Amino acid sequence: ADTLKYETIQVRTEGRVGVITLDRPKALNALNTQLMTEVVDAATALDADQAVGAIVITGSDRAFAAGADIKEMSEKSFSDVQSERFFGDWDRLAGLSTPTIAAVNGFALGGGCELAMLCDLIIAGDTAKFGQPEITLGVIPGIGGSQRLTRAVGKAKAMDLILTGRQMKVDEAERLGLVSRVVPAEQTLSTALEVAAEIAGKSSIAASLAKEAVNRAFESGLTEGVRTERSLFYSTFATDDQTEGMAAFVEKRKPTFTHR
């Protein structure tokens, strides 16, 4: 990924970890169409790079992202958003095979909360605030929030958050199971990078199959999910990493994964 071609994000790699930093500080990283296009482009390029085994998406200390860009949206009509499939490209993040981690400090509101939930794990600092305030603007979540939040925290809390638009602090978000880990805000990115490096050190094939299996649980019924898991599990036995991983255990040494 070439960071020079982007204006609203920064992209870098640290070892086997790709890092995408949202960079519209004056607008609290509000998500406009350009930022969406750049994030999806960068994430797709990192996903295709065999040298990258995990992707971290982060913002600033003050805001992960304060939602879709209201100034951009305020100009749009129904026929605009319908015909341009407004914000539809965000869905492509959910289809990446590389594990993704959102490192969240400050506001993760509206589309910002939805972007965090598009990632596989959320690591949050103790300053993080989550919410779906769309209702206060006369709209509703549009990047999967009504579906992913409900599956993540259940109907009672999803209705509470989506119908009132209130902000939720990180202790409540952790209690509800929305976030994977909570750390002091100054450690959010370093913790996310450590977790990402740990994941990236595993077999990339196994990680992508594991991610697909968990996502199937999130997206489907139990019988279909278990059936999918079984065939994904069987397929790991066609990989060099399965042979190496099990041989290393038996031989009491560390595995050397080739991601094949």
Ligand code: HXC
């Ligand atoms: C555009 C935004 C913005 C947003 C903040 N800003 N959020 N611009 N879109 N979503 C801008 C402000 O206009 C301001 O710029 C600057 O960022 C700082 O924001 P302040 O409001 O001055 O900061 P503060 O008082 O600390 O309040 C922070 C805040 C508030 C609570 C996060 O900014 C806020 O309520 N933002 C909107 C949150 C929201 O409703 N998000 C949901 C959007 S709808 P200027 O230049 O004016 O000073 C959505 C739909 C998703 O996400 C589905 C789409 C398909």
